[in-house]
Amino acid sequence: PARRALLAAALGPAGRRRLPRHPAPAAAARASSGAGGEAEAEGPGRARAMLRHLLLKLRATGPVTVAEYMREALTNPGEGYYTRRGGIGESGDFVTSPEISQVFGELIGIWYISEWIAAGKPKAFQLVEMGPGLGTLTDDILRVFKQLASLLSKCDVSIHLVEVSPKLSEIQAQMLTGGKVQSNPEDKSVYMKGISKTGIPIFWYRDVQDVPLGYSFYLAHEFFDALPIHKFQRTEKGWREVLVDVDPEVPDQLRFVLSPSSTPATQNFIQPEETRDHVEVCPEAGVIIQNLACRIEKGGGAALVADYGHDGTKTDTFRGFRNHKLHDVLSAPGTADLTADVDFSYLRKMTQGRTATLGPIKQWEFLKNMGIDLRLQVLLQNSRDTATREQLLHSYDMLMNPKKMGDCFKFFALLPHHRLARPDKKHKPESESPLPPVAGFSELLLK
Ligand code: SAH
Numbered sequence: 244p245a246r247r248a249l250l251a252a253a254l255g256p257a258g259r260r261r262l263p264r265h266p267a268p269a270a271a272a273r274a275s276s277g278a279g280g281e282a283e284a285e286g287p288g289r290a291r292a293m294l295r296h297l298l299l300k301l302r303a304t305g306p307v308t309v310a311e312y313m314r315e316a317l318t319n320p321g322e323g324y325y326t327r328r329g330g331i332g333e334s335g336d337f338v339t340s341p342e343i344s345q346v347f348g349e350l351i352g353i354w355y356i357s358e359w360i361a362a363g364k365p366k367a368f369q370l371v372e373m374g375p376g377l378g379t380l381t382d383d384i385l386r387v388f389k390q391l392a393s394l395l396s397k398c399d400v401s402i403h404l405v406e407v408s409p410k411l412s413e414i415q416a417q418m419l420t421g422g423k424v425q426s427n428p429e430d431k432s433v434y435m436k437g438i439s440k441t442g443i444p445i446f447w448y449r450d451v452q453d454v455p456l457g458y459s460f461y462l463a464h465e466f467f468d469a470l471p472i473h474k475f476q477r478t479e480k481g482w483r484e485v486l487v488d489v490d491p492e493v494p495d496q497l498r499f500v501l502s503p504s505s506t507p508a509t510q511n512f513i514q515p516e517e518t519r520d521h522v523e524v525c526p527e528a529g530v531i532i533q534n535l536a537c538r539i540e541k542g543g544g545a546a547l548v549a550d551y552g553h554d555g556t557k558t559d560t561f562r563g564f565r566n567h568k569l570h571d572v573l574s575a576p577g578t579a580d581l582t583a584d585v586d587f588s589y590l591r592k593m594t595q596g597r598t599a600t601l602g603p604i605k606q607w608e609f610l611k612n613m614g615i616d617l618r619l620q621v622l623l624q625n626s627r628d629t630a631t632r633e634q635l636l637h638s639y640d641m642l643m644n645p646k647k648m649g650d651c652f653k654f655f656a657l658l659p660h661h662r663l664a665r666p667d668k669k670h671k672p673e674s675e676s677p678l679p680p681v682a683g684f685s686e687l688l689l690k
Pocket of ligand 1: 318325326329331339340341342373374375376377380405406407408411449463464465466469470
C-alpha cells in the first residue's frame with residue numbers, strides 16, 4: 244500500500260514523454276537479436292578509417308587481445324563507435340529499455356526514492372549514472388524527482404554522469420539542460436556542467452573515480468556489456484587467450500587466433516575450478532564494481548545494475564549489432580556496436596564482501612515488483628486515442644515478455660550490509676521494526 248501511494252504520487256496521471264511514433268521492431272533489442280544507419284550515412288571512408296588504423300597496428304606489433312580490439316572499436320578517441328555517437332535508438336543499431344518506454348525510468352526513479360526513504364532520508368544524495376546514452380533514463384528519473392518535489396524539498400540532489408563519448412555527452416546535455424552547459428575541457432575530472440530543466444546541478448566525468456565521494460545512488464543500464472572482455476579457450480595444452488590478428492589469406496580482413504602459450508590474462512583471470520571450455524572475463528567491469536562497492540561501504544547509498552547477462556554459466560556471448568541485426572564482430576570495426584553478456588557472478592565476487600548484493604533477477608520480475616502493471620493501467624486510462632494505447636501495450640510487451648526483454652535482462656543491486664541485516668541481531672529489542680524490503684527484489688527478502 245505504501246508503495247502504491249508512492250507510485251501514485253511520483254508518477255502523476257499521464258505520460259509526460261512523447262512516445263516513439265513507430266513501435267520498435269520485436270527483434271530490436273540487442274539481447275534478442277545490430278549498425279548501420281549512422282555509419283553508412285557517413286560513407287564507407289569513415290567506416291574504413293578504424294579498420295586501417297587496426298591493420299597498421301596489428302602489422303606493426305602483432306595480434307591484440309579481444310579486450311584491446313573492443314576498446315579500440317568502441318571508444319577510440321577518434322573513430323570509436325561510441326565516440327562518434329553510437330547508434331542508440333530506432334534509427335540506429337539497437338534500442339534500449341529507456342528508449343522504449345518512459346515507464347522504465349520512472350520505476351527506477353521510484354526505486355531510488357524508496358531506498359532513500361529506507362535510509363532515513365539523508366540530507367543529500369548524488370545520482371551517478373554510468374554510460375547515460377541519450378540521457379533519456381536520467382530525464383525520466385528527474386521527472387519523478389520533480390513530481391516528488393515536496394518529499395525531496397529538504398534534500399540536496401545532484402546528478403553525476405560518467406560518459407567517455409563527447410558526442411553522446413552533447414546529446415545528454417541537450418536532453419537534460421536544453422543545451423545550457425559550461426564546458427571545462429581543461430578540467431581533469433569534471434569536463435562539463437550545467438543545470439537540469441528541473442533545476443538540479445549536473446556534472447560530467449570520464450571516470451567514476453572522479454565523482455566526489457558522498458551518499459550516492461549509482462546506475463548502470465546497458466553499460467557493463469559495452470566494456471572490453473578477454474576471451475579464453477581451453478586446449479589440450481591448457482588455457483589460451485583468443486586474440487585478433489590480420490588474416491593472411493584475405494586482404495584487409497581480421498581473424499581470431501589463439502595465443503601460442505598462456506598470457507598474463509590466462510594466468511590471472513581463469514579460476515582453477517573453471518569447468519567451461521570457453522570463458523569471457525571483463526576485468527574493467529571488476530575494477531568498476533570494486534570501486535562502487537568501496538564507495539558504498541564508505542559513503543553509503545546503493546547501486547543498480549541492469550543488463551543482459553548470466554551468473555557465470557555462459558560461454559561465447561561476444562557479438563555485434565548493426566541496424567538492429569547481428570553483425571560480424573570483426574567486420575567494419577567502429578561501425579557496429581560490440582557487446583558481451585555481463586557475468587553477474589564475477590561482479591558479485593568483485594564486491595569482495597564490502598557490500599551486500601541482490602539479484603540478478605529477471606527484468607519482468609523486477610518491474611512487476613515495482614508496480615509496472617499499475618502504472619500501465621493509469622497511462623491507459625488517461626490516454627484517449629487508440630494509437631497511444633497500442634503503443635503503451637506494445638512497449639509493455641517489449642519490456643516484460645520473457646521472449647523479448649523480460650527474461651534476458653537482469654537487475655542486480657549493491658547495498659550496504661546494514662540495509663539487509665541489522666548488525667547485532669542477538670540484542671535486537673522486540674519493539675524494533677523490521678527492515679523494509681528492498682523494492683523490486685522484495686520476494687528475495689521473504690525467506
Ligand atoms: N544507458 C544507456 C546507453 C547504453 S550504451 C541506455 O540504456 O540507453 C553504452 C553507454 O556507455 C554509452 O553512453 C557509451 O558512450 C558509454 N560508455 C561506453 N564505454 C564507456 C566507458 N568505458 N566509460 C564511460 N562510458 C562508457
